[in-house]
Every structure is written in C-alpha cells, then in structure tokens.
Amino acid sequence: MDKKPCNSSSQDVEVRKGPWTMEEDLILINYIANHGEGVWNSLAKAAGLKRTGKSCRLRWLNYLRPDVRRGNITPEEQLLIMELHAKWGNRWSKIAKHLPGRTDNEIKNYWRTRIQKHIKQAENNITPGQNFEVNDQASTSQVSISSAAVDTMEITHAAPANYPPNMDAYPSSLPADHSHENYWSIEDLWSMQLLNGE
DNA sequence: AAACACGTCAACCGCCTCTAC
DNA sequence: AGTAGAGGCGGTTGACGTGTT
Structure with missing residues (x-):
C-alpha cells in the first residue's frame, strides 16, 4: 500500500x-x-x-x-505473554487477541523493554542445568523456558525494580503515558x- | 543544579496479504 | 491472471521522563 x-x-x-x-x-x-x-x-x-x-x-x-486497557500489566498477563510468545514467537497481534484490551503494540513494547531485558539478565545468571534458550532476533524467535526459569522471571517481573512499589495503585486512567506533558x-x-x- | 545514561512507549516505516476489479 | 488499493503486522526510531552521578 x-x-x-x-x-x-x-x-x-x-x-x-x-x-x-x-x-x-x-x-x-x-x-x-x-x-x-x-x-x-x-x-x-x-x-x-x-x-x-x-x-x-x-x-x-x-x-x-x-x-x-493501559499500563499495569498483571503478573498473570505477563505469564500468558511469555507462554504465548514461547508458542508463537513474535506474533504480537495473535498474542494480543488472547489478552483482552491489550494491543499488539503494547505487548510488543512490554516484551522488548521488560521481559527481554530480564531474559538476558537471567541468561547471564543461568546455571548449566537449566533449560533456557532465547533467540530474540528473528521474527521466528522462540523461547523455551523451564518452570524454574519462569519462576525466577516471575519474581523479577512481578515487581521490577523500576516499577512503583505498588503497581496496583496505578490508576488505570493514568497511563504509562506519564512521559508526555500533553497527555x-x-x-x-x-x-x-x-x-x-x- | 547540571549533565549524562537509561527506560519507556507512541508513532512511523516497510513489507506482506487480501480483496475487488 | 494481473494490478491497485487497503488493511494488517512486526521492526524500529525518536522524544520525553526519570534516575544517577
């Protein structure tokens, strides 16, 4: 077009x-x-x-x-994103269909800025026995995550250091859009x- | 207080697929 | 069957806010 x-x-x-x-x-x-x-x-x-x-x-x-729905991705949603991404790779719109109110763009951003970062961190800390493979380059990227790894990530993601202490306190009408003055x-x-x- | 580094996310770009003609 | 237009998708970028030094 x-x-x-x-x-x-x-x-x-x-x-x-x-x-x-x-x-x-x-x-x-x-x-x-x-x-x-x-x-x-x-x-x-x-x-x-x-x-x-x-x-x-x-x-x-x-x-x-x-x-x-804006901001405040719940741990449940986050787990779902990780599961679906493991299944389908970067098929963001497909993943978004399973998260009511979430957009592919939001999920994509969330994945890249939060999960991917933590995957890399986890990758660095991973012990040889753990099954953790990431190929985040191609659109066919696949992530296979052991339950132990998911647990590890869940801990870090449920309350990442850069999150406000109480994510639930985020008003839904106050989007993660704090970045723009004219919001x-x-x-x-x-x-x-x-x-x-x- | 200023400068710099980093994180986040809205929006754009380019490609692909579908549909109508 | 070929072409053009429209929609959809994933990747990427740039602006801005926040944190750190």
Whole structure:
C-alpha cells in the first residue's frame, strides 16, 4: 500500500506526522462514534484529519478505543505473554487477541523493554542445568523456558525494580503515558466526546 | 543544579496479504 | 491472471521522563 507516495499529487494535502493532538483525537473519536470505523483512508479525509489512514487506524486501535486497557500489566498477563510468545514467537497481534484490551503494540513494547531485558539478565545468571534458550532476533524467535526459569522471571517481573512499589495503585486512567506533558486520559476524551453530543 | 545514561512507549516505516476489479 | 488499493503486522526510531552521578 504505502509502496507509493501517499499524496496522490492531484491533491497536495500535507500529511501530519508525530504525536496526536487532543483536537485530532477528539475529531477521530467523534467521527468514529458517528460513522463507525474502517476504510481508514477515506475516514481520515472525511473527518478532515491531515493524517494517513494508517495513522488514524493505529491511533484508534492502540490508544483511543474505549476498551483499550493501559499500563499495569498483571503478573498473570505477563505469564500468558511469555507462554504465548514461547508458542508463537513474535506474533504480537495473535498474542494480543488472547489478552483482552491489550494491543499488539503494547505487548510488543512490554516484551522488548521488560521481559527481554530480564531474559538476558537471567541468561547471564543461568546455571548449566537449566533449560533456557532465547533467540530474540528473528521474527521466528522462540523461547523455551523451564518452570524454574519462569519462576525466577516471575519474581523479577512481578515487581521490577523500576516499577512503583505498588503497581496496583496505578490508576488505570493514568497511563504509562506519564512521559508526555500533553497527555490526556481517554476518559477525558470520551467524556468530552459525550459532552459534544453524539 | 547540571549533565549524562537509561527506560519507556507512541508513532512511523516497510513489507506482506487480501480483496475487488 | 494481473494490478491497485487497503488493511494488517512486526521492526524500529525518536522524544520525553526519570534516575544517577
């Protein structure tokens, strides 16, 4: 699809990139609330967003959808991710289907930033008797983890050092999005959307 | 207080697959 | 059967916040 320039030169609309603004989010939420999702390219145009259809789709699926859960991956979810990744490798969307409210992007990020790091640490500490193989490069990557190794990782992951002491205290509406100064919660956006009327 | 290092995650990129024509 | 457009997916990057020195 994007093998060709996305601006069909006939209409030289400049395409916005980078972080989404609150206004753009509201426009997208509003539009989808009224017209439904799908046919993203025409949706983007019809909604008056200077974004590609792909960008709109990604924003909706990963952030704006009302059922999306953010932050605070539970130890159960983490174990499930590890199990499914061992089974399927980097099939993030497939894995995400088994974690309601989680997106492939979130799981992918979680895996790369948290689990992979700890796997490497565990790899370094692994004793010869333990069965622990990691091949995290290819998309066919497989992880086979002995129960002992899982236990070890579970301990480290349930409360990684860089986590707040009480993960459960994380408000679900305060995403791991503490990183952006102009963040707004989805609840805010949805309530504004409701206030705008339909 | 400033500088640097590190961690996190939203968003983009490029490729692949599917579908309609 | 070939082509083009759209959606989906996995990999990667860049910006920003936080921790450390």
